[in-house]
Amino acid sequence: MACKVVERTANIIKGERFENKTVDEDLLQLPEEEKLWNIYLANKNKILTEIDNRNYDNVLILYARAFYDIIHLFFDKVLVNVEDEKLRNNRKVLLYLVNRLVTERVADLKEMEVLKDARS
Numbered sequence: 001m002a003c004k005v006v007e008r009t010a011n012i013i014k015g016e017r018f019e020n021k022t023v024d025e026d027l028l029q030l031p032e033e034e035k036l037w038n039i040y041l042a043n044k045n046k047i048l049t050e051i052d053n054r055n056y057d058n059v060l061i062l063y064a065r066a067f068y069d070i071i072h073l074f075f076d077k078v079l080v081n082v083e084d085e086k087l088r089n090n091r092k093v094l095l096y097l098v099n100r101l102v103t104e105r106v107a108d109l110k111e112m113e114v115l116k117d118a119r120s
Contacts, residue, residue, distance in 0.1 A: 001064035002102065005071050009099035012080055013092055020089075023097065027090040032077045036070050040098055043067075051105050063102050071098070 028034045043066040050058045080091045 001068040002060045005063065005067045006099055006103060008071055008075060009095045010103075013096050013099060016092055016096070018089070018093055018096055021093055021096065023094050024086075024090050027087055029087070030078050032070070032074045033091065033094065036067075036074050036098070037094060039066055039070050040094070040101070044101060047101055056106060059102065059106055067098055 023037055025037070028037055043062060047059055047062050047066075050056075050062060078091065080088065080095070082088050082091075
């Protein structure tokens, strides 16, 4: 489940460079955006603490439980690539932060998904 969260977020931010890596809460228009942002804020420190303690199993469990359902709901309800550049960038930064929470210091789980498929 954690692999799927990373894969879905990575696909939309692939090749992007973000000058500003801060979510502007005033630009969160839809309930799913706000919910994803609030879940990120509520879980970030717990996940980072587990990373610091090298409890990687717990990291993946916490990450999957926190983000799996909301990320699917987000992509079902929120159009990321809208014309409004500020809104589009804000949505992508939100996805970037969710993605990097695990990929920056643990592993690019998207790559692990590829390995799993290769063994099948």
